[in-house]
Amino acid sequence: MSADPSVLPEDVVLAVEGLSIGFGGSPVNLVDGVSLTVRRGRTLAVVGESGCGKSITSLALMGLLPHPPARIGHQSARFQGIDPLTLGQRAFADLRGDRLAMIFQEPMTSLNPVFTVGDQITEVVLRHKKVGRSEALARAVKILNQVRIPAAEQRLSAYPHELSGGMRQRVMIAMALVNGPDLLIADEPTTALDVTIQAQILSLIEDLQATTGTAMLLITHDLGVVAETAHDVAVMYAGRIVESGPVEALFADPQHPYTVGLMGAMPQMGRREGRLLSIPGSVPAPALFPAGCRFATRCPFADDACRRSVPPATVVTPGHSVSCWKAPLEEHIVR
Amino acid sequence: MLSFVLRRLAVAIPTLVLVSMLVFGLQKLLPGDPVLAMAGEDRDPQVIEQLRERYGFNDPVPVQYVHWAERVLQGDLGTSLRTHQTVTTLLAEKLPPTIELAVLSMLIALAIGIPTGILSAVRKGTWTDHLANVVALSGLSIPHFWLGILLILLFSVTLHWLPAVGYVPFGGDPAANLVAMIMPSVVVGGGLAAALMRHTRSAMLGVLKSDYVRTARAKGLLSPAVILRHAFRNALFPIVTMSTLLFGELLGGAVLTEQVFTIPGFGKLIVDAVFNRDYAVVQGVVLCVAAAFLLLNLIADVVYMLINPRLRRPR
Numbered sequence: 001m002s003a004d005p006s007v008l009p010e011d012v013v014l015a016v017e018g019l020s021i022g023f024g025g026s027p028v029n030l031v032d033g034v035s036l037t038v039r040r041g042r043t044l045a046v047v048g049e050s051g052c053g054k055s056i057t058s059l060a061l062m063g064l065l066p067h068p069p070a071r072i073g074h075q076s077a078r079f080q081g082i083d084p085l086t087l088g089q090r091a092f093a094d095l096r097g098d099r100l101a102m103i104f105q106e107p108m109t110s111l112n113p114v115f116t117v118g119d120q121i122t123e124v125v126l127r128h129k130k131v132g133r134s135e136a137l138a139r140a141v142k143i144l145n146q147v148r149i150p151a152a153e154q155r156l157s158a159y160p161h162e163l164s165g166g167m168r169q170r171v172m173i174a175m176a177l178v179n180g181p182d183l184l185i186a187d188e189p190t191t192a193l194d195v196t197i198q199a200q201i202l203s204l205i206e207d208l209q210a211t212t213g214t215a216m217l218l219i220t221h222d223l224g225v226v227a228e229t230a231h232d233v234a235v236m237y238a239g240r241i242v243e244s245g246p247v248e249a250l251f252a253d254p255q256h257p258y259t260v261g262l263m264g265a266m267p268q269m270g271r272r273e274g275r276l277l278s279i280p281g282s283v284p285a286p287a288l289f290p291a292g293c294r295f296a297t298r299c300p301f302a303d304d305a306c307r308r309s310v311p312p313a314t315v316v317t318p319g320h321s322v323s324c325w326k327a328p329l330e331e332h333i334v335r
Numbered sequence: 336m337l338s339f340v341l342r343r344l345a346v347a348i349p350t351l352v353l354v355s356m357l358v359f360g361l362q363k364l365l366p367g368d369p370v371l372a373m374a375g376e377d378r379d380p381q382v383i384e385q386l387r388e389r390y391g392f393n394d395p396v397p398v399q400y401v402h403w404a405e406r407v408l409q410g411d412l413g414t415s416l417r418t419h420q421t422v423t424t425l426l427a428e429k430l431p432p433t434i435e436l437a438v439l440s441m442l443i444a445l446a447i448g449i450p451t452g453i454l455s456a457v458r459k460g461t462w463t464d465h466l467a468n469v470v471a472l473s474g475l476s477i478p479h480f481w482l483g484i485l486l487i488l489l490f491s492v493t494l495h496w497l498p499a500v501g502y503v504p505f506g507g508d509p510a511a512n513l514v515a516m517i518m519p520s521v522v523v524g525g526g527l528a529a530a531l532m533r534h535t536r537s538a539m540l541g542v543l544k545s546d547y548v549r550t551a552r553a554k555g556l557l558s559p560a561v562i563l564r565h566a567f568r569n570a571l572f573p574i575v576t577m578s579t580l581l582f583g584e585l586l587g588g589a590v591l592t593e594q595v596f597t598i599p600g601f602g603k604l605i606v607d608a609v610f611n612r613d614y615a616v617v618q619g620v621v622l623c624v625a626a627a628f629l630l631l632n633l634i635a636d637v638v639y640m641l642i643n644p645r646l647r648r649p650r
Contacts, residue, residue: 064552064554090557099557104553109546114644124554159644175554 012018013183013215014038016085021053021060024068027244031239036217038183043209043216045230045247047223047262051283053239054219058185060085061100061217063092066242075213080182092166098128099178105188107168111160117144118156121175128179130145143174147204166197170204177208184209187219202229223262227251232319235259238294240284241313255322257299293325301326336640343636347629352635354625355407358618359400390416403618412622413615415608422619425604430623432502433600436593437585439516443524444531445578451528452535456543457562467532474529480591483522487548487595500597501644519596527581534577538570545569571642579635583628 012096016037021031031053038044050283059065060072061082077083080099084092096102104110112120121143122136129136137156144152160168164200169189176184179257186205190198206229209216226233226247234244235256243256254260261279284290286298292309296302306325313321316328370386386495387393391402406413411576412422434628455467497518503511542548543566551565601620608616640646 033406062553065550093552093555093557096553097557102553104546104550106546110550110567112547115565115645123556124514127555127560161645172550175550224458 010038011039012078013040014077014079014217015087016061016074016077018073019057019060019077019085020071020073021056022071023067026286028289029239030286030321031060034236034239034241036234036241038215038217039232040182040215040279041213042183042211042231043218043229044232044234045218045220045226046234046236049221049283050234052236054236057236058102058187058217058219062100063087063089064096064102094128097124097176097181098179099182099227100185101179101181102175102185102187103169103172103189105191107165107172107192110172111168113160115159116156117158117160117163117171121171121178122154124175124180134248139178140174143178144171147171147174148206149174150319163165165193166201166280169193169197169201173201173205175207177212177214177287180212183215185217185219188221189218190225191220191222198225235262238289240287240294240323242295242324243322245316245318249317249320251319253316255316255320256295256324256329257301257326258295259322293323336637339640340633347633351622351626354475355404355618355622358621359403359539360396362614362617363396394416407622416613417611417614422615423555425616426619426623429599429601429604431505432598433586433593433602434590435505435512435516436519436589436598436600439520440524440585440589441578441582443520444527444581444642447524447528447536448531449574450644453534453539455532456536456539459540459632467536468593470559471529471532474525475533477526478527478591479526479589480595481521482525483518483592483595486518486522489569502596502598505537513634519589519592520597522595523592527585530581531574532575535570535574538573538607539566542566542570566614568642572639575635575642579631583631586627586631587624 015038017035019031019034019036020029022029034053034057035055036044036046044056048054056065056070057073058307060070062082063148065072072085072126074085077085080095082099084095085204087095111117115123116141118137121140125131125136125139126133131139140156141152144155149155149167149170155163160171172177190201191203193201194242201227205216208214218225220226230247232245234241235246235250235258236242238268243250243254243259250259251263254263258279264278279298284294284297290296290307293299293311296306299306311323311325313323314327315321352421370383370390370392384416391399394402410423412426414421418425451467451471457462458464487499490497498515501515503515505512543562545566547569548561551561556565556620587601587605589600590606592598593600593602601624605612605617605620608620
């Protein structure tokens, strides 16, 4: 995606090249050479099944991955004109909650049970902005209104256990957005919620993004969520980005066998015939990753070359790139 | 809040009655006979019979209990069979040193145990943590009386800094009282600090892994705020429970420590009373300690309500 000439440099909020993360003494990188670009007012979705490394990628970008034991390496990173991954703990903390914010998967446990909603929102304002308590409270009320929490003023004195899961996630979103961050990282923000609430939260996030222009990095395993919310998508498998591009292009013309498999595994409305496809096998343990393409153990097209060497990212159409020796895939499909 | 306290007090009363029955009943099962102990060497059967009649020992046990309970409700805990002082006098005399020792030891335990527990959890796996654990384990395993004797050898016998024995009432000479209480409080408090440290550490380790602590870090809060405001507030619940239990135990008297430092407290009173089959005193002391325990638990419950909004009634 970084090769896309249509991307203006001033639109890029976060650009990371070659991010690798390993743990302890293991020589295998759980996240290997990941490159991501998130643009102003747009949402980049990182999709993959659980354990593919998408969550630790987001934690590393937030500076929340303790290292050691984690080993974090990267070629370059740019956020706000600086490389956040080289920052010291204090400087990174100054960024977090202010320019860079995050919401998590579990709204039920992500709020502190012993503090009121008002305390938890004003806390992040007072930490980063030079304002008094009354101004912080005013901002808290404003943001609670924006995330469509009814009777916002009364909610300030509510404790998390007095709110439903959907309401708690709204509070989390309010807390993340109250300082007007440039980038919001959302790690499976709707996974723990009921389906109807999921749709509400997703449309809320979309609306807020439209009004604030915040860039968003959305971590999810749900292609439905991607299709609904994201502009760009990066498909991650076993710690590597295997395919990335604009959502429409990627959904219309998936090039990586894994992406194709993921889409086959997605249920569709209206289509009754046939069964859902599943990708044979499971993700190998990190120690058993093949030297070449990590999908080779499950790929119907894999040959010796695939197992031996890592496929480079090749451009399919501007902005859409894939890391597969067999791309374009059409040539290998016998009809 | 008031209705909560009243409800808890109402529950405490049957508990107290049950405790009193148990104490009264179990004591009758103890081998030995107080009358024989009182009658002395001669054991004149007539004297023994007289004594039995006088103290009501010939009545059935439930009748004895009811008589005793009636008097207790009127504030009369009976008279010591040995010293012939009233039990209330004995309690009033022995309680202050025990309470003082308990309070001072607890303060020392809290002041040492909680900070080291937090530090050890935050620095888990580092040499700070290992050192704290080794010290805590030693604190838990070294017998109090032995540590007391060592301290006396060092600070009293060798260095002459502190008095070895001799309790001075606080009312008499507060300064001398506090000086005399330093070593016993350190001995008892040190052991408790170790227990508290271990509890604080494990509570903090659990809380530090929680999602809301990660949220606090994601808000850009610095470590002191994350650890003390967000984590410790939630780790407090088990610490309050533990502290209450420890303090309750202290009110029963630190028998060996009181012995080593010759502090005229509850511990010595109850041990002497048990050896002498001094029923009235044993019953009075146990009832008093049980009441204190119940009161402490009530206080702990109120503290819980104050620190845990989930226990408060929803508005």
